[in-house]
């Protein structure tokens with residue numbers, strides 16, 4: 001696995017060097033996150049670019065992100081938006097949210113990104129009461145045990161054509177272990193099983209390798 005990891009990292013570096021231009025802002029965001037003591041659990045540059053491309057392909061203008069961290073993925077996504085577009089991103093940890101706001105200022109995206117601080121389930125409930133409109137693209141990337149709840153909320157804020165992505169659903173293959181006690185694995189298993197029962201969503205899983213190891217995401221469209 002260690003040798004494979006080395007190859008995956010080198011391949012990521014090689015393809016990123018070719019296809020993803022160096023970006024001072026995104027590099028500053030990662031360095032700011034590190035200095036602020038945030039865990040390096042943001043998406044990789046290749047995954048950030050994938051989110052950006054999917055948003056552009058979809059022509060999404062309203063994005064919901066559950067799990068902001070330092071807003072690395074948020075900035076990738078916000079940059080794909082049309083002029084009037086908006087990302088609403090939800091973060092539990094006030095320190096993460098503060099670092100995210102600093103990074104969003106550095107990226108000059110304050111107009112397009114709203115960071116809401118608090119437990120995502122409470123925030124989603126509040127957003128419903130506030131009458132927040134539906135989203136075109138929803139990225140679920142917070143605490144995995146709550147993923148089944150986030151799927152229900154994603155459907156609540158979806159319209160026909162909304163894209164839903166759930167990150168880290170493979171977890172080095174642990175997803176297939178029905179006896180695994182890790183609540184994150186149980187969370188993603190329940191999430192995928194729930195998704196399979198929802199006739200409103202058509203989805204598939206893509207396994208991934210790279211700098212972030214062996215994992216994968218589920219990608220679906222609401223009908």
Ligand SMILES: C[S@@+](CC[C@H](N)C(=O)[O-])C[C@H]1O[C@@H](n2cnc3c(N)ncnc32)[C@H](O)[C@@H]1O
Pocket residue numbers: 041042043066067068069070071072073074090091092093096118119120121141142143146
């Ligand atoms: C994997 S990180 C997000 C990474 C980010 N999307 C990126 O790629 O740059 C998960 C984030 O979700 C936050 N989180 C955990 N539980 C949460 C909850 N109940 N509500 C909202 N955010 C939560 C964590 O504090 C953490 O910052």
